[in-house]
Amino acid sequence: MEDEVIIGLEVHVRLLTKTKLFCSCENREVEEPNTNVCPICMGFPGTKPMLNEKAIELAALAALALNCKINKTFSFSRKVYFYPDLPKNFQITQYDAPIGIEGELMLLKAGRKIRIRRVHVEEDPARLVHVGGDITSASYALVDYNRSGMPLIEIVTEPDLKTPAEAREAVATLALVLGHIGVCDPSAESAIRVDANISLAGGKRVEIKNITGFANVEKALLFEIARQKQLRAMHIEIEQETRHFDEIKKTTSSLRTKESEEDYGYIFEPDLLTYHITDSMISSLAPALEELPSKRISRLISKYQIPENYARIIIYEGKNFADFFEHTADIFEDRIMLAKWSVGDLLKCLNYNRIDVSQAKITPQSYAEFLSMIKSGEITERLGKELIKEFVATGADPRRLAERYKNENFENLDLTQVIEATIKENPKAVEDYRKGNQKALQFLIGKVLEKTNNTADPKKIRDMLNARVAQ
Amino acid sequence: MDADAEYVLQHVSRLARLQLSDEERQKFAKQIRDVLDLFNKVASANVEGEPAYHCIEAENGLRPDKPVKFDWDPLANAKHVEGKYIKSPKIV
């Protein structure tokens, strides 16, 4: 009999603010260690936290998007544990009164909703670099406080997930939803980090800490299920523990931590106040909620008259991609062509280069120009499919790209000569075509195109071939 | 009561990252019992109503989301430094 698997997630999402949660340092990754820091986020004596109002707006927005009940009066707590990534040796988080509770998240592939237990705001710890090994074997550690104090929300699900694939879908869906409404930028490095709680029915709960990447969520859980099942098969009891996921080996290993939930000794954060979410703040968030993926898909369909499957793909690629599409649609009229190219070759090239559209050097303007060159017949669709690779990879001006391409290849080429040569080289196909074989014509057009490196217009080739063969 | 004092000395001092000498442990045991006797007046008091987290409530003290750079040397007080990092003992 298969053991039932029970999975719950704690998803940490970095909020898209300009500054950190409690100080005015910038909320962005900085390469050089300890340069984006101040005495507050480094926990110096005498400093006091000041709560970022934008972080509260975004947290409330996330809670609303997940259909949570909003705690209109909320506060912060100190969660005390000693760890070198925590400058104060306590984390300011929400305990008694999180900003949102009792929400839900629809999983399309799984075909059901899972319950969200709570959404709360907290500060990110610093980044640790383990020197001379991993966390369990290093000889010492280095601390970079640049990340310390960055604003996070933690989304805690109920243990409603049944498979690693569902867990992955839940994280991906959260990223999608929160990305579209501007709560976070899922394409940013470690913008989403997951702790997964997993148990086999009747067994003890194991927590896997700090997994980044949707695929890794699935992999870590798959490994952990296999490990637990193996233990169970050998009648070894599964220990309640915290484990660390090794991204390279794709395995989990035990992390000895001595503190448990009872030991955190939460108290009210006395340097902060009891805060209130006003009705006017909630109504000011309404426009952002219009950007939820389901609503945005409908809007794309009706506004741009594009097929639903295109709209769906565009939205599922995330906010940056959808924004790019819409900005291009503002200046390029053939929206169906735009949609088709976007979900086709554009996406293919972005994926090939492993970049988000926001990281590519192309702009809606250059992309629109590129498409209009195809639409006007200035370049062929085939050439377009070739040029887009370099266009996406380098962001070069599409018109220059096309010119350079033609110069380098067959700009001065006489199409008549190419056709003559092709006919000479393929007497059999010419014969077949004369007998009325349409496939032979396609074959000949292909050969001519090949010789022109896809620069010639297939229509023109067809007309010229027709005229020549009919002679 | 004695069980509490014992728990305080054993478990809690370790949680608080303090190591007590035998002498301190003996001395603290009685002192902590006395203080806990005092504290138990609170534990046994009959109080209803709301807690007061502060004596007086300030208004929504929120900060605008505007970056300000703090000009300083964050490592000036640090003894254990490697490059621009703070150096720390290993975790386990």
Place this chain on the structure above:
Amino acid sequence: MQAAYAPFISVAESIRFEITPQSLLPGVPVAVKDNICTKGMRTTAGSKILENYVPPFDATVVEKAKKEGAGIVGKTAMDEFGFGTFSTNCAFGVPKNPLDPERSCGGSSGGSAGAVAAFKLPIVSIAESTGGSITCPAAFTGTVGITPTYGLVSRWGLVDYANSLDKIGTIGKSVYDAALLLSVIAGYDEKDATSLRTQNTDYTAFAKPDGKKLRVGLPKEYFSSAVDSGIVKEVEMLADRLNSLGFELEQVSLPSTELAIPTYYIISMSEASTNLAKFSGLRYGLQLEFDEKQNIEEYFTKVRTEGFGEEAKRRIILGTFTRMAGYKDRYYLKALKIRKRIINEFKQAFAKVDVLLAPAMPILPPKFSEIEKLEPAQVYMMDILTVAPNMAGMPTVALPIGRINGLPVSVQVIADHLQEGKAIQMASIIEGLNGR
């Protein structure tokens, strides 16, 4: 004076005064309690764990005092992190009472009061009170101490003891001096969320021995047998005198006073145990050598064990306990509810009277030889008259009214939230009676 009474932990090497014709404190020497950060000037909070700590910024109060032309002359001795009543828990020498060097200045702002009492020149102190740390040393040294409403003065730059209770205030030779310094350091600060949005106020305008007759309440619990009978008698004589001058006197009751001490210590220790977690030997403060065999728990434990004094350790351990799951509801949360009740009792009293008048301390300044014999729980009981107003965040002025055997006897005048003016006015009237 430093040699004789040791009020300072650090003394300024040189002072630059920024004086303009508008300066409120032109060239005035200001002593600052050593738990208040001074940029570039060592700030230890009386603890070995911060022995060589040099803050990268000035506390808001220090910045404000400098801006008004004052000079920071030194950082004053105190009980480690404010944990004490006699300033004997200081890692860098114990300040002695200038009225009798065998006796304590009180605590925890002992050096702040001692400096004001020791020097025969117009020096003022920026001090800090969590549960009575201004009233106590002011009373023991015969100086005037103002503990303002919680939130009136910014805490930015104050090394926290118990954040929901900590109040920066002033000590001076007269009500006027203390009120003037308060006028300079008070006011809203965008760097402290608990700071109150108040108007700038010139408190010296209240420091006059006249004005309208205030209604005076005498809280009966503050005249109990726990208070030295000689002190009670002095305060009762003062009350009679006020009565004969036409002041309306009324006995009031603050029934939760008996719970004030444990309530205060539970809240303050719970908060303190979290505040002190940051001192663990990384980035600043005491940093010991470590090698590759040592893990972080061992290192943190070693630093903290070596760096904290005995009373700090006791309070960290007790405060960690009172907020643990399973105990938190009984201690920490219960104490917060009692605090609410204590605040309400003060509010009810202030519905009837303008100010409360009570003895400041239950004893006269004790000798160090007597202090040594006290157990911690007995020391905590010395705060019986000060913790309740401190927990309620009510502004208080402590000032001397007479002497017994050459030792000062002081009263405290307590007013409602943000009614510093009334407390200062009443204190000035009392000061005037004594012909100062």
